[in-house]
Amino acid sequence: MFGILGRYVLREVIPPFCLAQVVFTFLLMLDPITKHAEELIGVGVDLGDILQILVTALPYSLGLTIPMALLVGVLMGLGRLSGDREMVAMQACGIGVFRILSPLLVLAALAAALDCYLLAEAVPNANRRLRETVFRVSANRAEGEIKPRVFQVDRFPRAVLYVREVAPDGWRDVFLADVERPEQPDVYVAEWGRVAVDEELRTVAVALRNGERHRVDPAVPSAYEVHRFEELTIQLDASALFPDGGPARDVDELSIPELREEASAMRAAGISPHQPIMAIHEKFSIPVACFVFVLLAVGLGASSRKEGRLASFALGIAVILAYYVMLYLGTALAKGQWLSPHVVRWIPNALMGLAGAGLVWWRARSNEPHAALPWLASPAPRPAEAPATAEPADPPILVRVSRAAPGIGLLDRYVTQIYLRWMTLAFVGLLGLFYVITFLDLSDKLFKDETTLLRLLEYFWYATPQFVSYVLPVAALVTTLVTVGLLTRTNELTVMKACGISLYRMAAPILCFSLLWSGLLFAIGESVLARANRRAEALNREIRTGRAQPFGTGDRAWLVNEDGDIYHYLHFDADGPAVSGLSVYEFTGRPWSLSGRTYAAEASFRGAWKGRGVWSRAFPAAEAVTTYDHGGERGLPAVAPPAVFSAELPDAELMSYRELERHVVELRALGFDVVNLVVELHRKASFPFVTFILTLIAVPFAVTIGPRGALYGVGAGIVLAFTYWIVLSVFGALGSAGVLMPATAAWAPNLIFGAAAGCFLFSVRT
DSSP states (O other), X not given: OOOHHHHHHHHHHHHHHHHHHXXXXXXXXXXXXXXXXXXXXXXTOOHHHHHHHHHHTHHHHXXXXXXXXXXXXXXXXXXXXXXXXXXXXXXXTTOOHHHHHHHHHHHHHHHHHHHHHIIIIIHHHHHHHHHHXXXXXXXXXXXXXXXXXXXXXXXXXXXXXXXXXXXXXXXXXXXXXXXXXXXXXXXXXXXXXXXXXXTTTTEEEEEEEEEEEEEEETTEEEEEEEEEEEEEEEEEOOTTTSOTTSSOOOGGGOOHHHHHHHHHHHHHTTOOOHHHHHHHHHHHHHHHHHHHHHHHHHHHHSOSSOOHHHHHHHHHHHHHHHHHHHHHHHHHHHHTTSSOTTTGGGHHHHHHHHHHHHHHHHHHHOOXXXXXXXXXXXXXXXXXXXXXXXXXXXXXXXXXXXXXXXXXXXXXXXXXXHHHHHHHHHHHHHHHHHHHHHHHHHHHHHHTXXXXXXXXXXXXXXXXXXXXXXXXXXXXXXXXXXXXXXXXXXXXXXXXXXXXXXXXXXXXXXXXXXXXXXXXXXXHIIIIIHHHHHHHHHHHHHHHHSSOOOSSGGGSSEEEOTTSOEEEOSEEETTTTEEEEEEEEEEXXXXXXXXXXXXXXXXXXXXXXXXXXXXXXEOOSSOSSOEEEEEEEEEOTTSOOHHHHTOOOOOGGGSOHHHHXXXXXXXXXXTOOOHHHHHHHHHHHHGGGHHHHHHHHHHHHHHHHGGGOHHHHHHHHHHHHHHHHHHHHHHHXXXXXXXXXXXXXXXXXXXXXXXXXXXXXXXXXX
């Protein structure tokens, strides 16, 4: 079908295309791997179900990444031809750009056909199977998904569940409230409980043992009912787990005819049908992007400049970012009714297609190199100078190079200069990628006037420490691979070895910097990360919901104070401070039971709580008769201060190491199971060492792949980094499930990768 030239060009393009396909698909699959897989392993889901979930998520990732990988593959293939001056030889032989473009357009047609099939047929079916699988697993593991000491407010409709401990055979110390009438909930307190889900009958029930039920109308406190039981089964509303018609279907699960029906139904209901309309056009616009990207790649890559594959890879990433920035900005404009949903998906193709066609036409008419990357391009050779007349040779001059600091020599400064240059490029590039993705995710709120640019910038400011903690280890790994790989490829490392400088000595400044980055990660985690994450989470909720809500228990109707008492209230005003409809449930230790209950219709704080419409009731453990006190208006000295109502939830991810350590000690003193929190505590101490461990394994690895160029170092760095994250997630889940000791689960990834680094270091020729 193709001549020798066509086959040769395809052989240069297809390998980097496959490499880019693997890398991009892996990046998109990272979120379900690191988040959902860890959560599913932690609740005991079978490995087969986890693999099925990941496999069904694969077609969607492939559908998005095929055009991107094709662009990068063509740019890298042509970049290799340009770097080795083969493009100049082709031009000298009269081979034009269109001869190179022809086989690439055939490859683009095959990729577009495959992509169109994936998006139109395979993706809806795979997404439907994915949701059904997750639905089935979630229903079967409803008990395992209950977290201890966390109020399950939305898990079951019209019911609130609180469990102090989760054991393999069920729950310990159960508090269940039927909140069908929030002002007078029926309360169940039991020593043991568990949930029973019947998928065939579509029912959900909670079985309780050794407990009591409390029922009262707060307006008539004298008619208080207490029923003790040994065993009790409560049927709950199963609509959340078993909705009518099965789990709700998203637009990604609908075929083209179903999307058209959805758009017609939304029009009939007076709702804007922009979402299904854009979904229909997306199934065709993304495959057409294969042709657009090939035109751009040939126009940018068919050059006689010597940027090489790394520059082509960087250029491809820039083009991809520009394409998706236009795509998501168009989506945001369509949601804000600034543009028609019929055209927004085609705007990036139209603009970039015109640019690509113009570049190809210009390449065909001119052999002048353009579209270069100045900071990565090789310097142009200087014109030859006329030979100078012979002069008497001067005697050689010996120059002694002084050291900049004790122990720091010329070699250290040279390696440091290369390392810091690439570190800056990798860090800024990855950090910018996080900013761009986050902005695209929230841009529709800005175009709908649901938030302001100032609020978005504030969110970026507080989210930066978290972004830095994500980016710094990956940037350090990629920089080490590129630095050592470049020294190997240019044979500078060979010269160093010939001069008696070992690989260990050369890598000393790199390892020192990795320890510096580890210390920086720990310092960020202990100083600003926890506070910044809490503020960023609050801003994120405000931007998405349009309401300024404090993050934590202040916006909830249920909370627990330090003594283990449960508070339920209808409304809390932090400015007063005042609270209405307050119920305080006090508990005994073992056996766990309700020892007292206080209710206040209204309460205000003026140095101390003072309530109106107050009544209280005590439940002595050894007496059958309860004591009752109805005071009308009186002080409430036992009620916690207002700070408890507005305090933040003790989430391990939003706490520093010392805060989490104190929280673990407090819970352990109360007799709680804190295994999962201890795992998180050890992970906060072990994670900062990731930069040193990955750098240690990157040095010998880079020597092995160094002759293949810096591009392979970037790809290997991404694979190594996310392999570490997968191992970290799996061991964290095993530790939380009690399979491994907490310290072992947290430090095992570092030990495994450290041992691998040791094997590489001792096996590589130094």
